[in-house]
Amino acid sequence: MTGDERTNEVEPTLRSYGISVEAVEPGDPLQLTYMTAFPGREVHRAEIGRALNALIDRAEADAWDPVRVEATVVRSPGDVLGTWHADGSWFEELIGYEISETEFSSRVLATLSHDDDAPDAAAPADSEDEA
Template structure:
């Protein structure tokens, strides 16, 4: 089962994720959220809450895993970073082929901080 964007946004909000924008298509769930921790890096426990919301929906057969592409903002238009999750990671976690630690490590390794991106682009 695939939930619509409004229902997914409501579920993420119930886990403390301040969803600003969310879209779903056949390729991905794309979410932009306002972080509650506007420092220099993306807050890992906040990513965990977002992932846990989706894992719980998957376990309840309310969401079919798809690629998740998240943009984290400090303020509207002020991107802190981005991260993603591959659908296979959700599926392998559900079938116990991937541990929670391995799942988390894979997600954290995808984090792209805006300062890293802008520094690389600004370099000669």
């Protein structure tokens, strides 16, 4: 099975874990866009966990070669809620029992950013309140 064929199977696996995949672009990094089932103000951490578990299970079954995963979480098409990523080496370290599940999760959650974390492009550069 080629790398592309292995990546093509990632989407159905993610869907089987309850992830509403919008797009998967193979390569290194693997670009994942999914629509959250929890369109609040923050990315739902358990949903991140389900996506990661799908990938971990594929990697443990030697059905996916771990690469960096860059995920974009959307509320609706074009409405980005946030992003997160996981390095390929983190998957390998977890599978090789070099790091714990807690350490793996902590690393991923440290990369989590919410769309409102970005500077507001509409905000004025200078504020009248500044002295």
